[in-house]
Amino acid sequence: xxxNREQVLSSQEIFQGRAIKVRVDTVEKLDGRKTTREIVEHxxxxxxxxxxxxxxxxxVRQFREAVGKELLEIPAxxxxxxxxxxxxxRRELREETGYLPQKLKRLGGFYSAPGxxxxxxxxxxxxxxxxxxxxxxxxxxIELVRVxxxxxxxxxxxxxxxxxxxxxxxxxxSLRR
Amino acid sequence: xxxNREQVLSSQEIFQGRAIKVRVDTVEKLDGRKTTREIVEHxxxxxxxxxxxxxxxxxVRQFREAVGKELLEIPAxxxxxxxxxxxxxRRELREETGYLPQKLKRLGGFYSAPGxxxxxxxxxxxxxxxxxxxxxxxxxxIELVRVxxxxxxxxxxxxxxxxxxxxxxxxxxSLRR
Numbered sequence: 001x002x003x004n005r006e007q008v009l010s011s012q013e014i015f016q017g018r019a020i021k022v023r024v025d026t027v028e029k030l031d032g033r034k035t036t037r038e039i040v041e042h043x044x045x046x047x048x049x050x051x052x053x054x055x056x057x058x059x060v061r062q063f064r065e066a067v068g069k070e071l072l073e074i075p076a077x078x079x080x081x082x083x084x085x086x087x088x089x090r091r092e093l094r095e096e097t098g099y100l101p102q103k104l105k106r107l108g109g110f111y112s113a114p115g116x117x118x119x120x121x122x123x124x125x126x127x128x129x130x131x132x133x134x135x136x137x138x139x140x141x142i143e144l145v146r147v148x149x150x151x152x153x154x155x156x157x158x159x160x161x162x163x164x165x166x167x168x169x170x171x172x173x174s175l176r177r
Numbered sequence: 178x179x180x181n182r183e184q185v186l187s188s189q190e191i192f193q194g195r196a197i198k199v200r201v202d203t204v205e206k207l208d209g210r211k212t213t214r215e216i217v218e219h220x221x222x223x224x225x226x227x228x229x230x231x232x233x234x235x236x237v238r239q240f241r242e243a244v245g246k247e248l249l250e251i252p253a254x255x256x257x258x259x260x261x262x263x264x265x266x267r268r269e270l271r272e273e274t275g276y277l278p279q280k281l282k283r284l285g286g287f288y289s290a291p292g293x294x295x296x297x298x299x300x301x302x303x304x305x306x307x308x309x310x311x312x313x314x315x316x317x318x319i320e321l322v323r324v325x326x327x328x329x330x331x332x333x334x335x336x337x338x339x340x341x342x343x344x345x346x347x348x349x350x351s352l353r354r
Contacts, residue, residue, distance in 0.1 A: 006242055014192050015199055017215040020293055022192055022199055027242060030318040037242040038194040040217050042293070064291040065183055065204060065214040071291055111340045113289040113296060114241040114248055116197055116219070121341070141207040153352050163288045164298070164341035171348035175330050 006030060006037075019078075042119035046088045047076040047165050049107065049173045050097065050126040057152060057170070058097045058129070059161075061143040072145060072155075074166045076121065085122040093126055097144050098133035101126035107176060110168055123169050149174075183207060183214075196255075219296035223265045224253040224286075224342050226350045227278065227303040234329060234347070235274045235306070236338075238320040249322060249332075251343045253298065262299040270303055271311060274321050279305035284353060287345055300346050326351075 006027040015022040021041040028034055050058040061072050077092035079085055086104050094100050105125040112119045147155065152170050155161045161170070183204040192199040198218040205211055227235040238249050254269035256262055263281050271277050284300040324332065329347050332338045338347070 005245070006240055008242075017201065018213070019215050020199075020217065022197075022217075024194065025242060030240065036195070038197050039243045040197065040199075040294075042290075063183055063207065064288075065185075065202060066216045066293055066295050067288055067291045067297070068182070069291075071288070073291075076292075108334075108336050109339065110344055111241075111244055111248070113219075113294060113342070114244045114246075114250075114340050115253075116243055117217075117290060117294070118243050119290060120244070156349055157285075157352055159285050162286065163291050164345045165290070167287055167345035167349055168341045171352065172333055172344055175334055175348065 009034065038116060040113075040117040040119075042117055043078055044085070044120045044122060045076055045078050046085050046092060047074055047109075047121045047123050047169050048089050048093050048126050049074055049123070049169055050093055050099065050101065050129060051149060052099075052127075052129050052146070055149045056146040057149050058093075058099065059145045059147055059166075060096050061145050062141060071163055072161050072166075073163055074169050076165060079122075086124070089122075089124045089126060093129075094132055094134060096142050098131060099129040100132040102128035102130060107169075107173055110165075112165060121165055121169075123172070125173060186211065215293060217290075217294040217296075219294055220255055221262070221297045221299065222253055222255050223262050223269060224251055224298045224300050224346050225266055225270050225303050226251055226284065226300070226346055227270055227274065227276065227306060228326060229276075229304075229306050229323070232326045233323040234326050235270075235276065236322045236324055236343075237273050238322050239318060248340055249338050249343075250340055251346050253342060256299075263301070266299075266301045266303060271309055273319050275308060275310035276306040277309040278303035279307060284346075284350055287342075289342060298342055298346075300349070302350060 025037045075096040079088040107123040109122040202214045252273040256265040282302040286299040
């Protein structure tokens with residue numbers, strides 16, 4: 001695999017934001033030609049299939065400025081400094097749904113857009129949920145939606161859930177059951 | 178849904194690249210507070226579940242500079258100016274695998290990273306594949322890998338396929354069969 005790496009000839013920093021950085025690498029492709037790669041640097045995140053004791057999955061509906069729409073997604077978010085992925089799962093799930101999981105299981109993970117983004121999502125199953133709402137000032141724009149696990153396939157097939165992370169997370173969880 | 182939009186107060190262009198643009202929007206959140214949203218603008222793309230008459234799925238292995246690894250993915254790519262999505266599917270599949278599909282079926286689509294990217298992927302099923310290789314100078318760094326459809330779930334569960342588009346595309350295809 002090592003031989004199949006592109007060689008980075010130079011790298012230019014373009015933008016340093018809060019959530020993303022952007023750089024442009026000049027690389028020598030495997031065929032020897034040069035090109036540039038525009039790369040979005042994004043920290044690793046967590047994505048969460050959260051299921052209650054009645055086999056309802058906890059989804060969140062929220063407005064996404066990038067796509068100009070409200071989407072119905074699995075809970076997800078960044079890993080704060082000093083946290084490990086499991087701690088981020090607990091914090092994000094609580095912030096977005098008001099529930100804390102007593103049990104976590106890692107279900108692997110995936111890159112969200114490896115053609116241009118470094119972002120990797122750690123996928124977790126969260127169960128044994130206990131209500132533990134925050135004095136939330138940051139949660140009011142996120143709506144919790146409970147969906148029976150059995151209804152998830154039809155929500156995906158009918159296009160009601162249509163972001164890659166949620167589809168990949170929910171269906172790869174179904175796969176492992 | 179209209180009431181649940183954030184109001185964009187201003188928008189700053191940061192970067193105009195070949196594949197991506199970056200802008201920072203200042204928005205008024207639904208709770209009235211202001212914040213910024215860093216947004217990667219990326220054109221719509223196509224992603225392709227291509228299956229031959231023996232129920233093998235055509236995957237591609239290629240080096241991804243953004244994540245520094247070779248990944249095993251479903252074929253995917255941009256929609257060129259003047260193309261519709263179906264035309265892009267035919268061209269991309271031919272460029273990446275050397276096959277042209279006689280039959281296409283749209284399987285919906287999904288956003289790849291709606292937290293910060295505008296990219297939407299149109300998902301297609303491509304079948305009745307005929308060999309039609311290009312005099313390809315651009316294909317040598319992409320390796321075609323044929324995998325029986327029945328083996329796809331274990332490749333995903335074992336982490337051999339680990340990008341969101343491929344997992345979402347392959348499993349939502351399985352779902353619809």
